[in-house]
Amino acid sequence: MTEIKLVPQNPANGPIAAAVLACGFGCFFLGALAVAGDGSKGVAAALNFYNPTGPLAGVTTVAIALWLVCWAVLAMRWRNKSLAFGKVSAIAFLFLALGLLLTFPPFGDLLLGH
């Protein structure tokens, strides 16, 4: 007797949406923290987790932590859901683009009025 394997036709895209959106947020956090550290001595001092590396250590550590927390929370909420992926994708790309833009020094300087 032939064994028939059932394959889900429309697998839930929630976990992928969570990963993509959290990644966009993480890149945005990285850029935003880089500009904040550049613009404020207080923020830079607070992000100076490891003195030889300076504020870069805090900027990247906090951004990565926030990215992973976002990913975990969204993944739990959307575990078995199928979402309108186009909307999630658009928001994720927006935050990714903002993150990229904020890491570009002339843009950060423009925001900070340097």
Added chain:
Amino acid sequence: MEVTQRELVTMVHGMLFGGFFLLALFGMFVLLLDRNSPGAATNQPAPRWQTIYLIAMVIVGWAAVLSGAYIIYPWYRAVAPPGADLALYPKLLLTAHPFTAGWHNFGMEWKEHVAWIAPMVCTMVAWVLLKHRAAWNADRAVRTTVLGFAATAFLAAAIAGGWGAMIDKKAPVEGGPSIQLMGSAK
């Protein structure tokens, strides 16, 4: 033929970790394009070689940014004692002259942050490809989005690698004990 310890570590960071990461990202991009082609869509799990390839790419990516930030960057940005030879302090060497200050104020400031986007994004892409192959295969929007993120990771890695190579030519990270690689030429 010898190199200093800092030169060797910089080579490992840039040419081994960074170079391989950039090549691997390009390979992943080609892999993603192939998956976009009709007929490539199956619900089979990723082949073993792809699993190894993607995990190795993620590890090399993180190794590149972590070695850069926590080993080489402290050498680059170290504060020189009074009267020190600035050749051993690349950031100070570059910022000491207005004609070279841009290599730090623009190049390094951009590189040190944008570099981190590449391993973050490629971790996500690898995870989607390895863990959610069925949803990936079923949905064109998912494939297009992941492809866009992969392209961004490649762009970020290329910016970081390109600036790193140029800055290291202008003000190389040097110092530390000498390491003999080969016997002296006679």
